[in-house]
Amino acid sequence: MIVQHLGLVPYRTALALQEARRKAVADGAEETVLLCEHPPVITLGRQAQPASLRMPAAALAARGVEVVPVSRGGDVTCHFPGQLVAYVFVRLGKRPGGLHGLVHTLEETVIRLLQTRGVAAGRADGRPGVWVEDRKIASIGLALRQWTTWHGLALNVGPDLSLFDCIIPCGLAGVTMTSLARERNAAGQTGASPGVADLLDDYARILRHALAPAPLAQGDPAR
Template identity: 50%
Template sequence: MAYGEALALQRDLAQRRIDRSLDHDLLLLVEHPPVVTLGRGSHAEHLVAPKEFLAAKGVELFEVERGGDVTCHGPGQLVGYPIYDLTQHRRDLHWFLRALEECLIAALRDFGVAGERRDGYTGVWTGGRKIASIGIHVKQWVTWHGFALNVMTDLSLFDLIVPCGIPDVAMTSIQKELGERSPRDLWGRALDAVVLAFCEVFRQQAQMVELEAVRSGA
């Protein structure tokens, strides 16, 4: 899904959640074409590649309202956008960020990859390498934006930026960590693992909904 399309959908769903025309939480799981996004905490020097270079390579660039610095998305990366009403959970942003990290750590555990937190940062690491990034926006306790889990991502995309504004950070993916042990159905298993982890951490039951039904408000 194109990033701009996903962004517009998130904003629409979040507003519907705020005004109660949407009466349940949603987790959008998508895959984007190459795109760089600049959060509220972005610094110009963390965008390594000139904007003209990005445009020439077909990499889109967006300035968005989420927290955090610069990040990028691309094929092979599982991006999740939880449209959650925290008044139905806990009115605590730090708790929500830690819960998102716990979901990703639990999903990685399904592959035998040991996910971990790093003091002072938001996201998930493994063996000192960053495997997932998190950045959210909240309005009236309703969240959007979310996380990006590197499943089988082309990690050279991160050469365009200073990922999350962390100098010399090494990025990795589930595929890279597993090497020859990567299952053929890695993408599908990653999807299932993330959904299961969200159900466990947030104590919810999953119901798969097609995109058109989400758009139409069903």
């Protein structure tokens, strides 16, 4: 499993990198996770509704925020500096549990990472992603082509979540978004809150362990 840190990458550049990496992994290259941050951007998943944008795309563009339709599942979300994005490229056909199992595994990687920084997070029934009580701290949206995944997850790390004010996150009206910094502050934790760069090594270790290929159960057909 390759885990590569890309730094701050324009979203469309990352989209082209994703497509190239997905094709390579589908053709037998080593499975990969790309970790990065993005300049401010809003992405529209396959289930996105026009009402999920709180302002017109032209008004967002005037603020330097691009709106990009994408092929992942889910509704609308946003990316920005201070958010850790992980793009995941694995061959799903050799993994027990299918796509839902992978989503569960990715949620667990975020939960474990947050535990290392003193934040207790978990899941919400019927709502993908990672939550701290009723506040959403990480979103997940995957796509599948040639039995190989792409797109991935986004974990809010820094305190500035103002871009979420421009959308209805994940199409969930009334949802409260949170971040590692906000939760540490609310809990009265002392010291500077970790930034994205401070999390990379620990998250890479967690990902390599969680996504290590497991043998298929007997009788489970390979695809």
